Amino acid sequence: MNGVGARASRSMLVRVPTREHLIRRAQPGDAGAIGAIYDEAIATGVATFAVGPHDADERAVWLAARGERAPVWVLGDPGGVLAWAALAPFSHREWYDGVAEYTVYVSAAAQGMGVGRVMLDHLVSEAPALGYWKLVGMILEGNDAGLALARGRGFREVGTHRAHARVGDAWRDVTVVELHVEEDL
Numbered sequence: 001m002n003g004v005g006a007r008a009s010r011s012m013l014v015r016v017p018t019r020e021h022l023i024r025r026a027q028p029g030d031a032g033a034i035g036a037i038y039d040e041a042i043a044t045g046v047a048t049f050a051v052g053p054h055d056a057d058e059r060a061v062w063l064a065a066r067g068e069r070a071p072v073w074v075l076g077d078p079g080g081v082l083a084w085a086a087l088a089p090f091s092h093r094e095w096y097d098g099v100a101e102y103t104v105y106v107s108a109a110a111q112g113m114g115v116g117r118v119m120l121d122h123l124v125s126e127a128p129a130l131g132y133w134k135l136v137g138m139i140l141e142g143n144d145a146g147l148a149l150a151r152g153r154g155f156r157e158v159g160t161h162r163a164h165a166r167v168g169d170a171w172r173d174v175t176v177v178e179l180h181v182e183e184d185l
């Protein structure tokens with residue numbers, strides 16, 4: 001649990017839990033919290049190209065539609081959900097079947113305390129059992145925390161797509177990061 005708990009004293013409000021105890025597969029009842037955390041990140045303008053709002057009903061439909069190889073996990077404490085993370089197939093092409101795109105979202109109140117690290121480590125450890133050999137992340141320009149998180153977990157920076165998509169009217173570059181999760185590579 002590198003880092004988790006070490007900086008927990010920064011917040012009196014959030015008790016940062018350990019991965020073993022509190023990461024679980026998302027349930028329909030988590031949909032509202034997942035949507036709220038997502039919308040909080042969307043408002044920063046650097047986390048995702050997605051557009052909100054995402055309420056509980058919309059996220060419940062989204063959760064239910066995800067296949068076995070597109071799981072969502074949440075990390076919670078008795079006060080509620082602090083973070084969610086997901087894997088999804090990177091491409092519809094069968095030869096990229098072992099490549100997944102990862103997503104990690106931590107509520108603003110719980111950021112900077114190691115939760116992102118715990119969630120990304122969880123995705124890396126779960127990926128092989130789902131048939132994935134590589135995780136890829138797409139990090140928008142200006143997302144310093146997203147890039148630091150990936151680098152800190154050993155992801156390699158592949159390169160940067162220029163003007164890859166738009167947030168509102170503004171073109172954004174996207175840096176691609178990757179980690180091969182096959183131990184024998």
Ligand SMILES: CC(C)(COP(=O)(O)OP(=O)(O)OC[C@H]1O[C@@H](n2cnc3c(N)ncnc32)[C@H](O)[C@@H]1OP(=O)(O)O)[C@@H](O)C(=O)NCCC(=O)NCCS
Nearest residue numbers: 047104105106111112113114115116117145146148149152
């Ligand atoms: C990116 C995100 C998941 C990081 O989660 P977090 O819990 O705040 O991050 P952690 O406390 O685990 O820190 C992870 C690393 O990022 C660094 N970091 C955290 N916040 C940072 C910031 N604002 N600027 C630069 N680096 C930062 C930490 O120092 C740490 O680095 P280290 O592993 O080398 O020590 C979180 O900021 C978030 O949810 N952002 C919105 C969604 C998003 O952008 N997701 C990433 C793309 S999928």
